[in-house]
Amino acid sequence: MKIEDMILVSVDDHIVEPPEMFDQHVPVAFKDKAPKYVVEANGDGYWSYEDRRIANIGLNAVVGRPRSEYGMEPTAISQMREGAWNVHKRIDDMNVNGLLASINFGTFVGFDGGFFAQSKDKTLAHVMLQAYNDWHIDEWCAAYPGRFIPMACMPIWDINLTVAEVKRVVGKGCHAISFSDNPSLRGFPSIHNSYWEPLWKVCAENRVVLNCHIGTGAAAAHPSMESPIDAWITGMPISIANSASDWLQLRALQTYPDLKIALSEGGIGWIPYFLERADFTFEHHHEWTHTDFGGRKPSDIFREHFITCFIDDKFGLKNRHDIGVDNICYECDYPHSDTLWPEAPEYLMRSFAGMPDGDIDKITHLNAMRAYSFDPFKHIPREQCTVGALRAQAGHVDTTPRSGGGNRPIGEGETRIVTSADVVKLFAGAGRSRPAQESQEA
Amino acid sequence: MKIEDMILVSVDDHIVEPPEMFDQHVPVAFKDKAPKYVVEANGDGYWSYEDRRIANIGLNAVVGRPRSEYGMEPTAISQMREGAWNVHKRIDDMNVNGLLASINFGTFVGFDGGFFAQSKDKTLAHVMLQAYNDWHIDEWCAAYPGRFIPMACMPIWDINLTVAEVKRVVGKGCHAISFSDNPSLRGFPSIHNSYWEPLWKVCAENRVVLNCHIGTGAAAAHPSMESPIDAWITGMPISIANSASDWLQLRALQTYPDLKIALSEGGIGWIPYFLERADFTFEHHHEWTHTDFGGRKPSDIFREHFITCFIDDKFGLKNRHDIGVDNICYECDYPHSDTLWPEAPEYLMRSFAGMPDGDIDKITHLNAMRAYSFDPFKHIPREQCTVGALRAQAGHVDTTPRSGGGNRPIGEGETRIVTSADVVKLFAGAGRSRPAQESQEA
Numbered sequence: 043m044k045i046e047d048m049i050l051v052s053v054d055d056h057i058v059e060p061p062e063m064f065d066q067h068v069p070v071a072f073k074d075k076a077p078k079y080v081v082e083a084n085g086d087g088y089w090s091y092e093d094r095r096i097a098n099i100g101l102n103a104v105v106g107r108p109r110s111e112y113g114m115e116p117t118a119i120s121q122m123r124e125g126a127w128n129v130h131k132r133i134d135d136m137n138v139n140g141l142l143a144s145i146n147f148g149t150f151v152g153f154d155g156g157f158f159a160q161s162k163d164k165t166l167a168h169v170m171l172q173a174y175n176d177w178h179i180d181e182w183c184a185a186y187p188g189r190f191i192p193m194a195c196m197p198i199w200d201i202n203l204t205v206a207e208v209k210r211v212v213g214k215g216c217h218a219i220s221f222s223d224n225p226s227l228r229g230f231p232s233i234h235n236s237y238w239e240p241l242w243k244v245c246a247e248n249r250v251v252l253n254c255h256i257g258t259g260a261a262a263a264h265p266s267m268e269s270p271i272d273a274w275i276t277g278m279p280i281s282i283a284n285s286a287s288d289w290l291q292l293r294a295l296q297t298y299p300d301l302k303i304a305l306s307e308g309g310i311g312w313i314p315y316f317l318e319r320a321d322f323t324f325e326h327h328h329e330w331t332h333t334d335f336g337g338r339k340p341s342d343i344f345r346e347h348f349i350t351c352f353i354d355d356k357f358g359l360k361n362r363h364d365i366g367v368d369n370i371c372y373e374c375d376y377p378h379s380d381t382l383w384p385e386a387p388e389y390l391m392r393s394f395a396g397m398p399d400g401d402i403d404k405i406t407h408l409n410a411m412r413a414y415s416f417d418p419f420k421h422i423p424r425e426q427c428t429v430g431a432l433r434a435q436a437g438h439v440d441t442t443p444r445s446g447g448g449n450r451p452i453g454e455g456e457t458r459i460v461t462s463a464d465v466v467k468l469f470a471g472a473g474r475s476r477p478a479q480e481s482q483e484a
Numbered sequence: 485m486k487i488e489d490m491i492l493v494s495v496d497d498h499i500v501e502p503p504e505m506f507d508q509h510v511p512v513a514f515k516d517k518a519p520k521y522v523v524e525a526n527g528d529g530y531w532s533y534e535d536r537r538i539a540n541i542g543l544n545a546v547v548g549r550p551r552s553e554y555g556m557e558p559t560a561i562s563q564m565r566e567g568a569w570n571v572h573k574r575i576d577d578m579n580v581n582g583l584l585a586s587i588n589f590g591t592f593v594g595f596d597g598g599f600f601a602q603s604k605d606k607t608l609a610h611v612m613l614q615a616y617n618d619w620h621i622d623e624w625c626a627a628y629p630g631r632f633i634p635m636a637c638m639p640i641w642d643i644n645l646t647v648a649e650v651k652r653v654v655g656k657g658c659h660a661i662s663f664s665d666n667p668s669l670r671g672f673p674s675i676h677n678s679y680w681e682p683l684w685k686v687c688a689e690n691r692v693v694l695n696c697h698i699g700t701g702a703a704a705a706h707p708s709m710e711s712p713i714d715a716w717i718t719g720m721p722i723s724i725a726n727s728a729s730d731w732l733q734l735r736a737l738q739t740y741p742d743l744k745i746a747l748s749e750g751g752i753g754w755i756p757y758f759l760e761r762a763d764f765t766f767e768h769h770h771e772w773t774h775t776d777f778g779g780r781k782p783s784d785i786f787r788e789h790f791i792t793c794f795i796d797d798k799f800g801l802k803n804r805h806d807i808g809v810d811n812i813c814y815e816c817d818y819p820h821s822d823t824l825w826p827e828a829p830e831y832l833m834r835s836f837a838g839m840p841d842g843d844i845d846k847i848t849h850l851n852a853m854r855a856y857s858f859d860p861f862k863h864i865p866r867e868q869c870t871v872g873a874l875r876a877q878a879g880h881v882d883t884t885p886r887s888g889g890g891n892r893p894i895g896e897g898e899t900r901i902v903t904s905a906d907v908v909k910l911f912a913g914a915g916r917s918r919p920a921q922e923s924q925e926a
Contacts, residue, residue, distance in 0.1 A: 108771075109768070109769070109771040109772060110771040110772055111772060112769060112771070112772040113769070113772045113773065224707055224708070226707070226708035226709075226710075227708075231710075232707070232708030232709070232710040232711060233708075234708065234710040234711055234712070234903075235710055260705065260707070263702065263726055265666055265668070265674070265702070265726055265727060265729065265730035266666070266669075266674030266675070266676065266730070267668075267674070268668075268673075268674040268676040268677055269676060269730050269733060270676070270733040270773065270775055271769075271773050272729075272733055272762075272765050272766060272769060272770075272773050272775045272782075273726075273730040273732070273733045274729070275765045275769060275773075276729040276732070276761050276762045276765045276782075277725055277726045277729040279761065280722070280725050280754070280757070280758065280761070281725075281726065283719055283722050283723075283725070284704065284705055284707055284715075284719045284723065285707060287707065287714075287715040287716070287718040287719040288707035288708070288711050288715045290715070290718070291711060291712040291714055291715045309757065309761065310757075311754075311756060311757025311758075311760060311761075312722070312753075312754040312757040312758070314753060314799045315751065315752075315753025315754040315757075315797070315799050316718070316722065316753075316754070318753060318797065318798060318799050319718055319721065319722070319751065319753075319797075320714075320718045322796060323714050323717045323718045324714060326551070326821075326822065327551070327554060327555070327713075327717060327821065328714075329550075329551040329554070330551060330552055330553060330554040330555040330556070330893070330902065331555065331712065331713050331714050331717075331901065331902045332899050332900060332901045332902060333712055333714045333901055334901075340714075340718075354764060355757070355760065355761075356760060357756045357757050357760050357803075357806060358757060361799075361803070364799060379768075379769065380768065451772070457774050458774060459773065459774045459776075460772065460773045460774060461676075
């Protein structure tokens, strides 16, 4: 396959929510209670809601910067590449990267939408969550049909509201929800608790994928505060292995053949080992653990129910048949620091070397389309969906790295190794926990 | 290669310490203060030391039981297969399994010997630690020259004592120490702290391997108490990935070419993914993290310094060249529940299918011999070291599974799935934290 003929669908990117996002979607009676985007005197921005202040709005939105500035936290939207938060610029950035379509996780609401569950007034939180989903589906995604796979947040503190919200967003054509990789670590029942049974059922019946992003429960631990930050970054995707083991044992996967779990940003190269280990565990221990996969093996369950994804993973791609060539999707991770934007197609092509076109098509878009009930070709003729066709529309997009403001993990000019302590301090210093009254609303 | 021609050296097995182990090795002045093995009225046993009671002496020593009884905790030495604690019976069990030689981690002292560091009276702890090492090297290992690779515990609370102890045991021919995979999680300085510098130096200069067993710092987490225990078991080996990322960044690995780290019981199939991810992290982030591998890549450092091992891992073996065929050793894990005793050679042979003899020899014994400066052939002619020759000496060894006592994770006859809560309760119930005065000394 030629690079320009690939069709790329990413199952893991991120939105930095734009300041005006709630404006058109919160009922009049609640408008003054909506989360507000606040800009401080020094230009830093944060979201204000109830008594919380969710600053550090860029998290890791370093796309478009020189690599030497990665790890700096943009502390204001003005410091970020516009594609992070402006849907029109996002489409430009997708085009220049040859990316047809994308799933976008939230930022200030948490990758799993945990922001709403942490709110005090749950009635209000439900209103804001629905406004968020409406904005995401009806405004962000709908602006460019065929370019986004919509994904909704859930009011997980109330299982009946959750079921109703799944049905509501399915009615809007949304077949994905964000979910914690381990809700028991977020103060909710474990996935094995009957509390969630109605959710598994409604997701399976409506072909709604649960998207469990790394860091939404069993997050990668900093090995120590003195550890070089590379240790943390290296271990981040594989940190989902513990949760993957847990999901693999979920009884509902045997009850609902259509229930699908995505291990978002989890990588793929470790999966064959993991499946062999899960099968070994079953074969070697089931006589005392009484685990029962109905005559099948854990690896069979995995291939029926799990969606995996990778940014760049030559070893995983080489061993795709030991994962399941139908279980692998691509992810771009824009605008985070691991992204290969705007050269993702070049990296992919190198990693696909020698792979048959049929497998490339599955991995780049067909698997994602099937899993997420998503058909971009209904909206855009297939020949306009390729890397070549999209890049042809992006002649005006400037991808030159641009310096931006924000905090540095270490002093300017310093060249010592950045540690976990530096990055933890950076996050704290960005004001996540400073009280809202310190600042002034925008 | 024929199954009977393999020569097997395992770099991860376990001793359950025999009651009389301190008798010959504690100086007279301290004899009455040595840890004592106590048997309760009901037959349960535990070690008593200072105000601590370390019960559950079998941990996981279920070898030789019917698989339906795995997970039961032998709570007395009398309930265990003798090979767990009796060196002569151990040799029988090694012979019947075709195993030439073995590294044995401790049990009541912790896989990393953490027992001593947790003691109140550190002068006394140092005496007992030296007695432990003397027993291990001079009594257990020396009983059968060429059959054990000795490994020592370290008084890590005092770096000077530690350096002295390394030199002392090197004098006895010991080239391995047990060490926490993440000492910062045990209340000690992180591996990046200069505190450890003398240890790296003395280990490198004397070719002493640091053996970091899973569960000695960053242990596998139970995903939730309601999780089927298979989830925990599945995720156990790969849980060392976080610590492996951390060790990979250790500056001393660049200073000391001979410094070696063993990821004991960590498995191998995930390593190629891990190395690619570490290289990606370095290439993609070093401009802001300032990580520096002296012109090389993290994967180069790994292949120079790390020892990996597997119990059964077909995928890892198939991809051995992506790990480093010189970095892979075999482990038997006797007497724990993952062991394939007494059929390890049969499992290995299946997993080695199609592998050249040269690679099999490296993986089964040559790599371990080189890494641990261990030459069994000085003591036993090579032709007497093979699976076939050893098994020929074991005609009298009865391997029939035998029922034994101990605690059950769930009620007898129950067939529900065993959960993390059941196993956590089992460990607690075995009396780990019950005060010593409840019981009677043996």
